[in-house]
Amino acid sequence: MGKYYDMLMRDYRLKEGLNxxxxxxxxxxxxxxxxxxxxxxxxxVDIVQSKDxxxxxxxxxxxxxxxxxxxxxxxxxCPRKNAAGLIIMSLRNLSIxxxxxxxSEKGRQQYLLTKDLCSNILDYGYCVYPRRFDxxxxxxxxxxxxxxxxxxxxxxxxxxxxxxxxGRGAMRRIPKEDLDQLKAIFDITGATERMETVRKAGExxxxxxxxxxxxxxxxxxxxxxxxxxxx
Amino acid sequence: MIYEGKRKIWSEYQKxxxxxxxxxxxxxxxxxxxxxxxxxxxxITREALGKDIFETEHHTTCGGIAYHSDTIPQETxxxxxxxxxxxxxxxxxxxxVCSCITSFGLYCETLETWREFPELEAKIRDNLWKxxxxxxxxxxxxxxxxxxxxxxxxxxxxxxxxxxxxxxxGEPLKVVEHIGCHYSKMFPSKGVGGAEYPYVLVGMIEAxxxxxxxxxxxxxxxxxxxxxxxxxxxxxxxxxxxxxxxESMEPFKPDLIITNCPGCxxxxxxxxxxxxxxxxxxxxxxxHGIPALTYEEVAGLVMGYDPWDLGLQTHQVGVEPLLDKxxxxxxxxxxxxxxxGKDLGTPVACSCLR
Numbered sequence: 001m002g003k004y005y006d007m008l009m010r011d012y013r014l015k016e017g018l019n020x021x022x023x024x025x026x027x028x029x030x031x032x033x034x035x036x037x038x039x040x041x042x043x044x045v046d047i048v049q050s051k052d053x054x055x056x057x058x059x060x061x062x063x064x065x066x067x068x069x070x071x072x073x074x075x076x077x078c079p080r081k082n083a084a085g086l087i088i089m090s091l092r093n094l095s096i097x098x099x100x101x102x103x104s105e106k107g108r109q110q111y112l113l114t115k116d117l118c119s120n121i122l123d124y125g126y127c128v129y130p131r132r133f134d135x136x137x138x139x140x141x142x143x144x145x146x147x148x149x150x151x152x153x154x155x156x157x158x159x160x161x162x163x164x165x166x167g168r169g170a171m172r173r174i175p176k177e178d179l180d181q182l183k184a185i186f187d188i189t190g191a192t193e194r195m196e197t198v199r200k201a202g203e204x205x206x207x208x209x210x211x212x213x214x215x216x217x218x219x220x221x222x223x224x225x226x227x228x229x230x231x
Numbered sequence: 232m233i234y235e236g237k238r239k240i241w242s243e244y245q246k247x248x249x250x251x252x253x254x255x256x257x258x259x260x261x262x263x264x265x266x267x268x269x270x271x272x273x274x275i276t277r278e279a280l281g282k283d284i285f286e287t288e289h290h291t292t293c294g295g296i297a298y299h300s301d302t303i304p305q306e307t308x309x310x311x312x313x314x315x316x317x318x319x320x321x322x323x324x325x326x327x328v329c330s331c332i333t334s335f336g337l338y339c340e341t342l343e344t345w346r347e348f349p350e351l352e353a354k355i356r357d358n359l360w361k362x363x364x365x366x367x368x369x370x371x372x373x374x375x376x377x378x379x380x381x382x383x384x385x386x387x388x389x390x391x392x393x394x395x396x397x398x399x400x401g402e403p404l405k406v407v408e409h410i411g412c413h414y415s416k417m418f419p420s421k422g423v424g425g426a427e428y429p430y431v432l433v434g435m436i437e438a439x440x441x442x443x444x445x446x447x448x449x450x451x452x453x454x455x456x457x458x459x460x461x462x463x464x465x466x467x468x469x470x471x472x473x474x475x476x477x478e479s480m481e482p483f484k485p486d487l488i489i490t491n492c493p494g495c496x497x498x499x500x501x502x503x504x505x506x507x508x509x510x511x512x513x514x515x516x517x518x519h520g521i522p523a524l525t526y527e528e529v530a531g532l533v534m535g536y537d538p539w540d541l542g543l544q545t546h547q548v549g550v551e552p553l554l555d556k557x558x559x560x561x562x563x564x565x566x567x568x569x570x571x572g573k574d575l576g577t578p579v580a581c582s583c584l585r
Contacts, residue, residue, distance in 0.1 A: 011305070012305065012344055012348055012351060013305065015348075016344065016347070032451065032452045032454065032456070032468075032472050033456070033459075033468065035471075035475075036467070036468050036471050036472070037468070066458070068456075069452065069454070069455065069456025069457065069458075069459045069468065070299045070456070070457055071412040071413075071416070071452040071455075071456065072336070072412055072413060072416045072417045073412060073416055073450075073451075073452060075416055075417050076416045076417075076419065076426045076427070083417075089301065092301040093301065093304070093305075096301070106465075109458060109462045109464075109465070110301065110302065112462065113300045113301075113302050113458055113461060113462065114302040116461070117296060117297040117300055117302050117303075117461075118297060118302055118303065120297075121291075121292055121294060121297060121303075125291040125292060126259045126262070126263075126291070126292045127259040127292045127294065127295070127296035127297050128259040128260055128263050128296065129259075129263070130263040130264075133263065137463065140466065140470075140501050140502065140504070140505045141501060142500075142501050142504045142547035142578075142581075143547065143578040143579040143580070143581060144544075144545055144546065144547045144578045145547075146578060146579065147567070147575070147576065147577065147578035147579070148545060150576075151569065151575045151576075154569040154570070154573060154575055155545070155569070155575070156266060157569065157570045158539075158568070158569045158570045159266045159267035159270065159540075159542045159545070160266060160267055160270030160540075161262070161266035161267075161270070166288075167288055168286050168287070168288045169288075170257060170261075170262040170266035170269050170270065171262045171263065171266065172288055174288070174289075174291055175288060175289060177289075178289050178291055179291075181314065181362060181363040182291060182311065184361075184362035184363065185307060185310045185311055185314065185358070185362045185363070186303075186307060187362075188310075188358055188361055188362050189304060189306040189307040189310050189358055189362075190304045190306060190307065191303045191304060191307040194302075194303065194304060198302075220462075221462060221463050221464065222463050222464050223464050224464030224465065224467070229467075
């Protein structure tokens with residue numbers, strides 16, 4: 001009893017986010033995710049503060065902890081200054097550390113998110129890089145993005161940007177010495193190790209499902225079971 | 232809106248915004264989708280207001296989107312942030328202004344966590360030196376770029392060539408303000424006006440002659456949700472939240488939405504397109520949508536800047552009805568031209584959204 005709770009308590013976000021929840025449900029009432037998904041942050045906070053290892057382990061292996069959008073609307077309204085969003089972040093962190101994230105459909109999405117977002121940071125110095133944001137993968141970006149994608153250099157030049165250019169400005173090419181510093185930060189703070197953990201877990205899961213990595217990636221990107229939805 | 236009560240709340244949530252001399256850091260999403268808005272911020276603050284806003288090519292992402300997608304540890308994002316702060320000090324600045332709301336919220340969270348847990352700050356200081364050989368520093372003042380435009384909203388009004396007024400009726404435009412969640416929902420005292428009734432955009436609308444729309448889902452998230460948008464299978468979450476907001480604001484017939492967050496103007500714009508193309512429903516007049524603009528784009532319009540210099544052609548929802556109401560002169564033939572009049576063609580027309 002309390003093993004997972006103690007592990008969670010090593011996370012500063014749990015120290016900051018959990019202050020004797022009174023189970024009033026205000027967080028669930030305000031939560032955008034709770035309206036869309038079968039999701040109840042009140043229940044999650046209650047399980048965490050119960051310190052019940054069996055129940056916490058179920059959470060760590062579940063889809064449930066991946067429904068939150070981290071908008072932090074819950075933080076403003078909680079009468080006890082709890083932060084359900086921060087508690088979710090610490091649960092997700094532990095789920096990844098223990099490799100449990102790969103057990104659920106929503107958790108498995110970390111495979112793709114980690115690969116894409118971390119490569120953008122390490123390759124370009126940005127979380128989002130327009131040449132890697134394609135209309136085909138994002139049809140909702142609209143006909144205007146389809147047009148921009150075809151004329152990206154010209155559009156950036158017209159709008160005062162500096163796409164892949166030297167010096168200052170929007171979307172400039174970030175100098176190599178700065179990218180090297182980001183890589184050094186990743187190496188000494190555990191991000192590189194986390195990337196490897198998530199990559200290996202994804203590849204193992206792909207093999208277990210009898211899929212190539214490409215097939216697995218496509219499945220992770222597009223799959224969504226109706227069981228997640230609130231109605 | 233009942234102003235008396237709101238003004239009391241606003242008076243309790245004021246923050247100190249220094250007059251001048253800022254270290255400026257950009258936003259990953261705004262650089263990608265709204266580069267002209269950042270250019271307009273610099274044009275207004277440097278050229279129209281004469282402020283010293285310094286930028287270095289060496290700053291990077293703060294890592295916030297990766298962090299809120301749970302792909303990098305907290306210690307990683309804090310060390311990247313420490314590097315940004317160290318660059319500020321290296322170039323001789325102590326006032327830090329960021330273009331991104333996700334960054335702003337994360338900077339607030341980081342500084343607060345360091346204050347509460349000094350041993351963590353010490354560890355990050357050590358990480359910074361080991362990885363970058365940079366000296367640790369913290370900003371004296373941390374503000375969001377919209378705070379600075381808010382501070383100088385009356386100076387902008389004094390230089391304005393037009394107001395947020397319908398030139399045909401003389402009535403003020405009805406404006407929805409949408410604040411990025413991470414501006415003040417986590418730390419209400421760090422945002423102008425707090426979290427329930429933020430004043431940062433309301434102040435701009437008032438100063439520039441518009442009328443604020445108060446509607447039930449005013450504080451609801453746009454639905455970005457980080458992983459809830461980046462993964463295709465999750466995007467229903469994002470769309471549903473935007474849909475909820477538009478259904479809520481529709482009866483008030485807004486002319487315009489003004490935002491201060493990188494993602495919000497993108498989602499409030501693009502999901503209108505998806506709703507229109509998939510269901511036929513539009514929220515503006517006569518098959519048009521409601522333009523969702525950045526605060527710099529709105530400031531630029533009242534200052535008389537050319538709408539195509541402001542990047543309004545990169546919105547999927549057409550802005551022409553708004554420009555017509557405001558009496559903005561524009562050349563439709565130049566909308567999609569590149570620099571020097573280069574022909575770039577035009578986007579494929581939508582089947583439903585005008």
